[in-house]
Amino acid sequence: MSLLEVDSLEAGYDDALVLRGVSLVADAHEIVAVIGPNGAGKSTMLKAVYGLVTRRAGSVRFADEDVTGVRADHLTRRGLNFVPQTENVFPTLTLAENVHVSALVLPRRERPAAVDRVRALFPILVERSRQRAGTLSGGQRKLVALARALVTQPKLLLLDEPSAGLSPLAMDAVFEKLVEINALGIGIVMVEQNARRALALAHRGYVLDTGRNAIEGTGADLLRDPHVAELYLGGSGITASSSTSTSTPSGMNPDTK
Amino acid sequence: MSASLQVHDVVRAFDGVRAVDGASLEVAPGSITGLIGPNGAGKSTLFHCISGFLRPQSGRVLLDGKRIDRRAPHRVARSGLVRTFQTPRALTRMTVLENVMLAAPRHRGEQLGGSLAPRARRRERDVRMRAGELLELVRLDGHADGLAGTLSGGQRKLLELVRALMAEPRILLLDEPMAGVSPTLRVELLEHVLTLRDRDGITLLIVEHDLDFVMRASDRVIVMNDGRVIAQGSPDEVRADERVVDAYLGAHHGDA
Numbered sequence: 064m065s066l067l068e069v070d071s072l073e074a075g076y077d078d079a080l081v082l083r084g085v086s087l088v089a090d091a092h093e094i095v096a097v098i099g100p101n102g103a104g105k106s107t108m109l110k111a112v113y114g115l116v117t118r119r120a121g122s123v124r125f126a127d128e129d130v131t132g133v134r135a136d137h138l139t140r141r142g143l144n145f146v147p148q149t150e151n152v153f154p155t156l157t158l159a160e161n162v163h164v165s166a167l168v169l170p171r172r173e174r175p176a177a178v179d180r181v182r183a184l185f186p187i188l189v190e191r192s193r194q195r196a197g198t199l200s201g202g203q204r205k206l207v208a209l210a211r212a213l214v215t216q217p218k219l220l221l222l223d224e225p226s227a228g229l230s231p232l233a234m235d236a237v238f239e240k241l242v243e244i245n246a247l248g249i250g251i252v253m254v255e256q257n258a259r260r261a262l263a264l265a266h267r268g269y270v271l272d273t274g275r276n277a278i279e280g281t282g283a284d285l286l287r288d289p290h291v292a293e294l295y296l297g298g299s300g301i302t303a304s305s306s307t308s309t310s311t312p313s314g315m316n317p318d319t320k
Numbered sequence: 321m322s323a324s325l326q327v328h329d330v331v332r333a334f335d336g337v338r339a340v341d342g343a344s345l346e347v348a349p350g351s352i353t354g355l356i357g358p359n360g361a362g363k364s365t366l367f368h369c370i371s372g373f374l375r376p377q378s379g380r381v382l383l384d385g386k387r388i389d390r391r392a393p394h395r396v397a398r399s400g401l402v403r404t405f406q407t408p409r410a411l412t413r414m415t416v417l418e419n420v421m422l423a424a425p426r427h428r429g430e431q432l433g434g435s436l437a438p439r440a441r442r443r444e445r446d447v448r449m450r451a452g453e454l455l456e457l458v459r460l461d462g463h464a465d466g467l468a469g470t471l472s473g474g475q476r477k478l479l480e481l482v483r484a485l486m487a488e489p490r491i492l493l494l495d496e497p498m499a500g501v502s503p504t505l506r507v508e509l510l511e512h513v514l515t516l517r518d519r520d521g522i523t524l525l526i527v528e529h530d531l532d533f534v535m536r537a538s539d540r541v542i543v544m545n546d547g548r549v550i551a552q553g554s555p556d557e558v559r560a561d562e563r564v565v566d567a568y569l570g571a572h573h574g575d576a
Contacts (some may be wrong), residue, residue, distance in 0.1 A: 077467070078472065100505070101502050103472075105472075106472060149407065198337075201361045203359075203360075218529065229359060230356075230529050231529065231531060232569065233359050235570055256500055256501060257503075258503050295502070295503065296503045296504070297507040
């Protein structure tokens with residue numbers, strides 16, 4: 064039994080069916096990367112799992128319970144949380160307030176300890192606790208968004224493109240933080256367009272295409288697969304030559320930790 | 321026909337914080353210039369100042385030697401300078417094709433109920449054809465008749481690019497065109513961008529964090545930090561610049 068089990072999930076918007084039967088599993092010790100072309104249904108999959116998009120068919124199990132159709136806020140209380148790609152902090156609230164608002168899902172007596180734990184993990188929360196989140200740079204915002212998700216004491220995090228719009232340095236900081244979070248025993252399922260980078264970091268990966276599962280395997284196997292490289296990683300084009308500029312810094316691969 | 325752009329000492333502050341703090345740069349006609357820098361360096365604010373969406377508090381912006389920093393955005397666009405946004409703005413309840421067709425520049429007489437005139441019909445046919453071609457280029461042709469609201473985040477990004485091209489720019493400012501775009505499509509878009517320069521003579525200024533794209537596409541790279549230009553030069557010169565490695569690339573990215 065895996066922590067998260069998604070089986071033949073179908074979902075969409077209005078009259079457009081985007082997800083046409085996607086299955087996926089993830090465990091607490093894992094980083095799982097989900098990659099694929101634009102419009103493949105990657106973000107929709109995350110939103111459907113987290114109850115933000117109406118499911119048409121299929122099921123979601125989390126921590127040995129059927130959570131199909133369970134509301135997002137209830138999922139958060141059960142240990143499954145989601146970080147959207149944008150609009151993931153309250154810009155007019157301070158960093159301290161941002162984290163406090165998230166902690167409200169916890170029982171009152173557990174809140175102080177939970178907040179202390181994320182403050183230890185994210186120094187920015189201490190250094191800039193009274194600064195408004197809207198004045199942060201893109202990379203800093205992403206870290207605060209992660210902190211907001213973590214304070215709810217999740218068993219598993221769903222992340223929609225954590226590296227989008229980030230400079231190389233900021234991207235490194237976010238990916239390093241993901242490895243750190245995972246080392247605490249928190250599972251991560253992330254959708255990424257920086258596919259090589261994500262696969263290098265991930266234990267396992269899924270390729271989605273036109274709303275369906277296309278290929279799956281370990282991150283390393285997918286990176287080596289010439290078929291995957293040709294169809295989904297840009298072949299020998301831009302990203303292939305990027306071993307210098309988008310590769311994982313040494314020591315960041317969770318397998319080697 | 322290619323346009324040149326000059327930015328002189330532009331300053332723009334928010335609540336006393338100088339997001340752009342005396343930035344100057346030049347973009348040569350018919351060239352591709354990459355603009356890079358850390359998050360919060362002032363790149364997007366500078367884009368707003370250049371395209372008329374924000375008025376600089378001091379400094380000048382010149383398009384082909386003429387000042388445009390006091391012009392409204394639509395007038396800047398009409399002068400041939402068109403920009404895209406980091407977060408795409410699509411009309412979600414219209415079809416993808418309609419979104420693109422609406423971006424075509426207005427020609428005289430079109431508003432005056434002249435749609436029955438043969439010339440207007442011919443014009444609409446041309447616009448429709450051009451829109452179709454551009455959608456094919458970014459592989460959105462299969463979605464032409466779908467509502468723009470059903471496109472994924474990455475696809476909306478591509479729609480934004482097509483809308484900008486539809487406006488027939490002489491100089492195009494792209495704000496993170498690759499963010500959210502799949503690796504496979506990135507390779508294709510690189511080719512298209514080079515074609516815009518080489519075949520259509522369009523001048524391009526591109527903010528982008530995908531360094532492989534920037535280094536391959538750009539004739540010249542400009543680096544911003546803390547609201548100012550801290551370095552510029554050929555892609556190789558910039559990559560080797562220590563200040564750039566420190567402020568932006570990080571140690572392990574510099575030794576390419």
